[in-house]
Amino acid sequence: MLVWERPEPSDRPAPAPLSRERIVGAAVRLADADGLEAVSLRKVAAALEVGPMRLYGYIATKDELLDLMVDAVYAEIRPAGDGWRQVLHSLAEATRQAAHRHEWFADLIGGRPQLGPHTLAGGEAVVAAMDGVALDVTVPAIAAVNAYVVGAVRREITERRAERATGMDKEQWQAAYGPYLERAFATGRFPALATVVRDGPHLDPDQTFRTGLDFLLDGIGARIPD
Template sequence: MTIEYTGKGDPARSLALLWRTSERVSRKGKPDLSVTRIVWAAIEVADSEGLQALSMRRVAEKLGVGTMSLYTYVPGKPELLDVMLDTVYGETERPGDPPGGWRERLAQIARENWRLYLRHPWLLQVATSRPVLGPHLSAKYDYELRALDGIGLTDVEMDAVLTLVTGFVHGTARGAVEAAQAESQTGLTDEQWWAAHAPFLARIADPSRFPVAARVGQATGEAHGSAYSPEHAFEFGLERVLDGIEALITQRTGEA
């Protein structure tokens, strides 16, 4: 899988695009282009065709314009990718006063990030160790940190806890996307795949040799109708992550 990296473009140009400090106006006789229109066309390409299909030429085709006309608004693909990320970060729901305590707020944040990855699977192919310093990411980070503010953690711990939660979501979302794409990539549903392999598994899977694996595998298959349920993995794992955070808060404050 191809991995793209944020922050590869010109910093000044990327930041100008992210914060729209130098938006250009369409030239006379040209289609009504704008940075926003170009970015959403690029997001649609990535959503439907994958990040490997994204190029300035493909975005231009999507918009029905010449490739060179895009460069009036966007310097290149690296800067475009930065703005694409910041744009979709603006999609997460951020209730002004989310119900419940920190645990409920973190669960809401985790589920919003989970849904974001499922809407835009290409996000899983972008390495963001050098964050996109745009307005939507800044607002998202501030909102998510507020779920942890004032509950007894240090500032560094707040950042680390949020990183733990979003990292967990990233990992489980990758499994969910891969499971969803398996049918289109192989041409087989999970049921068809298992049916094709069942005769061979019956010959080589010896319960007396692998008793625990046989027992657990059977129980899991019966519970999920498959060897793996992305939704169960996410919900079960999220509760365990929150349990661990609760233990830390209790250690710090003496109360959950």
């Protein structure tokens, strides 16, 4: 029986009350503070001031704990709007914002479908907004938006982590590598890249995300009859 369906132990007198919700909340706080490497059943138990064995009545493995953590974040993602475009846009923006609040979330999405109740509720809202659109458009359209968001947020989170690891923000990194690029472009071997770097738009992360998302939604719209 999957963790979503398995009942929790019945209440009993104990020095510290326990529930899956409390366990997951503690794990999310640990991950938010120090990344997924800070999450283990032992560390979660210590944060809750209980023995590690007490957790096994609620969660059998660390993988179950990670599944519950992901679903807890999906509770923050509430796609809304009038019509398919607004709902898909809302899904993308809300997922990105959740990943910014919980960087570790970006490491756990994009693989096999998440099946927790909050995740399913969000999926239901998105599919319902596509009502009237043929399934052979609906399914790849939703998959394309999810793939775009996963790629975009992973790129942004990787940039954040690089800044922390190197002590250089994006502008400082560009300044450090700028002279090398100028020398490379001066050889004449990379004229197209030189034009993009020198004359192309330099968008901030919000503009980059939303422009790319609009391109994607425009393409989906072209597949949907009026």
